[in-house]
Amino acid sequence: MKSSAYSRSYRFLHYGLLAFYVIFALFPLYWLLKVSVTPNDLLYSEGIRLWPSRPSLAHYTFVLAHSDFPLFFKNSVIVSGSTAVLVTLVAALSGYAMSRFDFRGKMWLVGLMLVTQMFPLVMLVAPIFKLFSPLGLTNSLTGLVIVYTAFNVPFATFLMQSFFDGIPKDLEEAAMIDGASRFRAFQQIILPLTLPGVAATLGFVFTAAWSELLFALMLVSKAGASTFPVGLLSFVSKFSVDFGQMMAAGVLALIPACLFFLLIQRYLVQGLTAGAVKG
Amino acid sequence: MTTVPLYEESAHRKHTPWRRIMLAVEPYIYIAPSVLLITMIMLVPLVIGLSYAFRDIQLINPFSGGFIGLEHFRTLWTDAAFWHSMKNTLVWTFASVVLQFAFGLVLALLLNNPFPGRGIVQALVFLPWAVPTFLSGLNWAWLFNPVVGPLPHWMAALGILSAPENILSDPSLAMWGPIAANVWWGIPFFAITLLAALQSIPQDIYEAASIDGAGPWRRFTDITLPFLAPTIAITVLLRTVWIANFADLIIVMTNGGPADQTQIVSSYIFTQAFRRLDFGYASAVAMVLLILLLAYSFVIILLRQAMLKR
Numbered sequence: 001m002k003s004s005a006y007s008r009s010y011r012f013l014h015y016g017l018l019a020f021y022v023i024f025a026l027f028p029l030y031w032l033l034k035v036s037v038t039p040n041d042l043l044y045s046e047g048i049r050l051w052p053s054r055p056s057l058a059h060y061t062f063v064l065a066h067s068d069f070p071l072f073f074k075n076s077v078i079v080s081g082s083t084a085v086l087v088t089l090v091a092a093l094s095g096y097a098m099s100r101f102d103f104r105g106k107m108w109l110v111g112l113m114l115v116t117q118m119f120p121l122v123m124l125v126a127p128i129f130k131l132f133s134p135l136g137l138t139n140s141l142t143g144l145v146i147v148y149t150a151f152n153v154p155f156a157t158f159l160m161q162s163f164f165d166g167i168p169k170d171l172e173e174a175a176m177i178d179g180a181s182r183f184r185a186f187q188q189i190i191l192p193l194t195l196p197g198v199a200a201t202l203g204f205v206f207t208a209a210w211s212e213l214l215f216a217l218m219l220v221s222k223a224g225a226s227t228f229p230v231g232l233l234s235f236v237s238k239f240s241v242d243f244g245q246m247m248a249a250g251v252l253a254l255i256p257a258c259l260f261f262l263l264i265q266r267y268l269v270q271g272l273t274a275g276a277v278k279g
Numbered sequence: 280m281t282t283v284p285l286y287e288e289s290a291h292r293k294h295t296p297w298r299r300i301m302l303a304v305e306p307y308i309y310i311a312p313s314v315l316l317i318t319m320i321m322l323v324p325l326v327i328g329l330s331y332a333f334r335d336i337q338l339i340n341p342f343s344g345g346f347i348g349l350e351h352f353r354t355l356w357t358d359a360a361f362w363h364s365m366k367n368t369l370v371w372t373f374a375s376v377v378l379q380f381a382f383g384l385v386l387a388l389l390l391n392n393p394f395p396g397r398g399i400v401q402a403l404v405f406l407p408w409a410v411p412t413f414l415s416g417l418n419w420a421w422l423f424n425p426v427v428g429p430l431p432h433w434m435a436a437l438g439i440l441s442a443p444e445n446i447l448s449d450p451s452l453a454m455w456g457p458i459a460a461n462v463w464w465g466i467p468f469f470a471i472t473l474l475a476a477l478q479s480i481p482q483d484i485y486e487a488a489s490i491d492g493a494g495p496w497r498r499f500t501d502i503t504l505p506f507l508a509p510t511i512a513i514t515v516l517l518r519t520v521w522i523a524n525f526a527d528l529i530i531v532m533t534n535g536g537p538a539d540q541t542q543i544v545s546s547y548i549f550t551q552a553f554r555r556l557d558f559g560y561a562s563a564v565a566m567v568l569l570i571l572l573l574a575y576s577f578v579i580i581l582l583r584q585a586m587l588k589r
Contacts, residue, residue, distance in 0.1 A: 097309035123565030126558035127324035150320030211411035261409030
């Protein structure tokens with residue numbers, strides 16, 4: 001009797017706390033959505049109502065048809081997509097090497113990659129700008145892809161390594177005894193088995209590149225090459241009263257990140273631990 | 280069983296000298312693209328950046344570029360804004376880490392035991408982590424804005440604020456804006472990491488303990504916490520460095536203002552480089568930050584070594 005009352009109140013507390021977390025996590029995003037569908041004439045009169053009495057998609061139509069946001073969106077997709085693919089290719093190779101080979105200097109490489117995770121990337125803003133501008137890599141999407149690729153390789157390497165570690169070595173050893181080169185064994189046997197890892201890496205890197213702001217601000221100054229964060233921020237500082245439009249644009253920025261999140265959600269617990277705590 | 284040595288022998292016999300060289304360099308071929316990228320885009324700029332700290336480099340001044348020795352560091356020593364940003368960095372980092380960790384740990388414990396609907400709840404509470412940082416900054420800035428956001432009105436109704444005003448423009452409260460956004464955004468990271476660690480604790484230990492009469496609190500302090508301790512230590516220490524460097528939310532929400540009350544060292548570096556285009560001074564500040572972080576990381580490595588030995 002006593003234990004069932006205890007377990008009931010425990011369960012009540014458990015669900016209550018979880019409900020608090022769910023509300024806390026979703027409320028800001030809900031509010032973003034709410035303001036984005038509130039017509040301008042209701043914005044001030046219905047300030048803290050939970051849902052506008054007359055929702056409208058006018059802000060979305062405006063943002064999609066009469067602003068530069070579709071261009072920013074396209075730029076961001078190009079930059080994040082290319083970065084994700086490049087990083088995954090490079091990190092699959094180095095992650096495989098870390099998982100399968102013992103080589104001289106391996107400890108140094110691990111150390112190097114850990115250090116890149118620790119030091120303030122913001123201190124590279126100025127020198128990278130100086131190096132890139134004579135090469136024509138400022139105001140260009142290529143420049144951003146190069147920078148983001150380098151920044152994401154260390155984390156992605158640890159991530160891929162953890163997935164390779166989970167695959168028995170016997171598999172490629174058997175293939176190599178049968179005469180396949182190691183690279184063929186890697187490519188045709190091991191890589192297909194790590195597809196979940198590849199998907200997780202693609203997702204992580206895409207989201208990271210999609211969110212990056214400081215280097216995008218520094219390296220790109222013309223609107224045509226702006227990524228979404230830069231575009232949104234300059235919109236905010238220029239038209240700081242068009243809340244509906246800003247938030248409609250914000251919702252658009254959320255879409256690809258959330259899609260990728262849903263895809264990789266299953267691998268999160270496994271992946272993040274491997275990548276982040278290993279060091 | 281007996282055929283295995285035979286195979287290995289024949290595999291060894293095929294090793295021509297050329298093949299042996301290939302085998303020796305093979306790992307380096309795999310890591311070459313990574314090493315090349317990291318060197319060219321991170322290490323070379325790092326070294327160049329460190330050299331800027333001793334030069335006068337202002338983008339808008341074509342006559343700058345000369346070697347000026349320790350001049351920047353002398354300026355830095357008397358730069359009140361810099362010292363202020365150091366103090367802000369401590370507040371920002373400490374408050375963010377403690378709150379993210381505390382909320383993250385509770386969330387991980389809540390998610391650890393199976394219950395109906397766990398998958399969907401987990402996806403929902405981890406969602407903020409997928410929100411791009413610039414957007415979570417803007418989103419919270421809007422929530423704190425009395426024109427479109429509910430928070431000032433709610434806080435005024437609860438008596439936390441005397442009037443529904445924007446805390447981001449109140450010098451004494453402004454830092455809590457970016458901290459709130461950071462906590463919201465960062466809880467999932469701790470929850471995910473700690474959840475993974477919790478799930479690696481063998482269940483039979485708990486069963487044995489409850490047979491021996493240990494209550495939930497005893498089980499938590501005597502089993503869960505000691506098992507989690509290494510993960511907690513490493514995650515908290517690494518996250519501290521990461522958050523100390525994390526300038527995005529501040530740049531987006533307050534730009535360091537009002538009156539530099541939310542300027543942390545890394546946002547100060549970015550402001551010097553991006554707005555004032557003073558690359559030399561920015562690099563000098565960056566160098567100080569780097570040295571402090573290196574010292575901190577050294578302590579982490581020592582701690583980790585001590586923990587691994589245990």
